[in-house]
Amino acid sequence: MDVDRKRLSIVAAEGIHLHDETGEHVVKVKACTAEDADPADLVLLFTKAMHSRSAIASVAHLAKGSCCALTLQNGLCNAEAIAEVFSPANVLAGVTDWPADFAPPNGVAAHGTGHVWLGAFDPAGETTAQSAVELLNAAHMGAQHDPQVxxxxxxxxxxxxxxxxxxxxxxxxxxxxxxxxxxxxxxxxxxxxxxxxxxxxxxxxxxxxxxxxxxxxxxxxxxxxxxxxxxxxxxxxxxxxxxxxxxxxxxxxxxxxxxxxxxxxxxxxxxxxxx
Known part of the structure; x- marks a missing residue:
């Protein structure tokens, strides 16, 4: 999801071009604006921190039921912004040290491997945090559950x-x-x-x-x-x-x-x- 319709159209047509230690890959994904997003089990917030509140408000329609939102953003207070829209029990927070650079409009260059550490914003969400770890590890993201996140x-x-x-x-x-x-x-x-x-x-x-x-x-x-x-x-x-x-x-x-x-x-x- 993005707000840049031109970029979305390029991603939809050409996919994401990923360069990593194994070579070049083209990954086909659905690309859409927030209002066109389908219901989801997990939403990842990856905007710059100054856009967290507006971005999470744009997917308020996904916050119903058991949908969870995860922030691995830089900085502090991003989880608090998510909790203004999502139930605190459905808010997950963490960090990642995967080193990568964005190559506009639809390229990503990864520099080696990294890890993800995540936990629940609210104690009621610890089981959900563990499920998110399993999901990320299915994609070889090196995720770990961290109760002291x-x-x-x-x-x-x-x-x-x-x-x-x-x-x-x-x-x-x-x-x-x-x-x-x-x-x-x-x-x-x-x-x-x-x-x-x-x-x-x-x-x-x-x-x-x-x-x-x-x-x-x-x-x-x-x-x-x-x-x-x-x-x-x-x-x-x-x-x-x-x-x-x-x-x-x-x-x-x-x-x-x-x-x-x-x-x-x-x-x-x-x-x-x-x-």
């Missing part, structure tokens, strides 16, 4: 706040951040985010986060984070849903997050229409 979401936000914002400001792919200065800034953002999450009772694994950062710098050197892709395409970024939400939570808790806040301000300065 909030920690995973905050860890992904910390990772993105550190690398995506820095990559966008410097106009460099991930490999360009592999310097002592880049590592120092990324580490500071991670530490600030861990401190903010702790005020919410969310425990994050600093060692795992730093190891994940090291892995990305070493193995995803050519990858352009989605925030950088948005900047290069002249689109608004998700900075407010990532660094911005971390800073907002820090202010509410009465603690400082100066590095995360500075990166957010620098990205905002380059947003379309600001100059």
């Amino acid at each position: 909030l920690a995973a979401i905050w860890e992904k936000a910390a990772f993105n706040a550190a690398l995506n914002a820095l990559s966008t400001i410097l106009n460099l792919p991930v490999g360009g951040l592999d310097t002592p200065e880049g590592r120092s800034i990324a580490g500071a953002v991670i530490d600030e985010t861990i401190a903010v999450a702790a005020t919410k009772g969310i425990a994050m694994d600093r060692v795992r986060l730093l190891a994940k950062t090291d892995f990305a710098l070493a193995n995803h050197k050519a990858h352009k984070p989605s925030m950088l892709q948005d900047r290069q395409a002249g689109r608004p970024t998700e900075i407010d849903a990532i660094n911005g939400e971390i800073v907002k939570a820090a202010k509410a808790a009465g603690i400082a997050a100066p590095v995360t806040s500075t990166l957010a301000a620098l990205v905002r300065m380059g947003e379309p229409g600001r100059n």
Whole structure:
């Protein structure tokens, strides 16, 4: 589902062109606008975070009965947006680290493999979360059920706040951040985010986060984070849903997050229409 009718017509006619480590593939799918969507068991929300509310409202007619909605988006507060339309027991949330780039209008380039971690937004949805894991694993998506999914979401936000914002400001792919200065800034953002999450009772694994950062710098050197892709395409970024939400939570808790806040301000300065 999309709002771009021109893109939908191309996808409907030509399919999705996927390039991965095994070569080129053409995947035929139904392509339609939200109002033409058929009843579904599971809806995946993959818009940019600033469009979450409008996107999920467009499929309110699918929220009846047992249909569930899953967000694997970047940033924070996406599940809360879904819960305004879908029953909280039918809201699933998680993270994914599948690295891929969009090649308009209907191409996707995948860079290796990844994983999906997901859980229920409401305790009543844990059985549904496990069913969604089974569904994704039938498609070899490396999915795992995570009862503590909030920690995973905050860890992904910390990772993105550190690398995506820095990559966008410097106009460099991930490999360009592999310097002592880049590592120092990324580490500071991670530490600030861990401190903010702790005020919410969310425990994050600093060692795992730093190891994940090291892995990305070493193995995803050519990858352009989605925030950088948005900047290069002249689109608004998700900075407010990532660094911005971390800073907002820090202010509410009465603690400082100066590095995360500075990166957010620098990205905002380059947003379309600001100059």
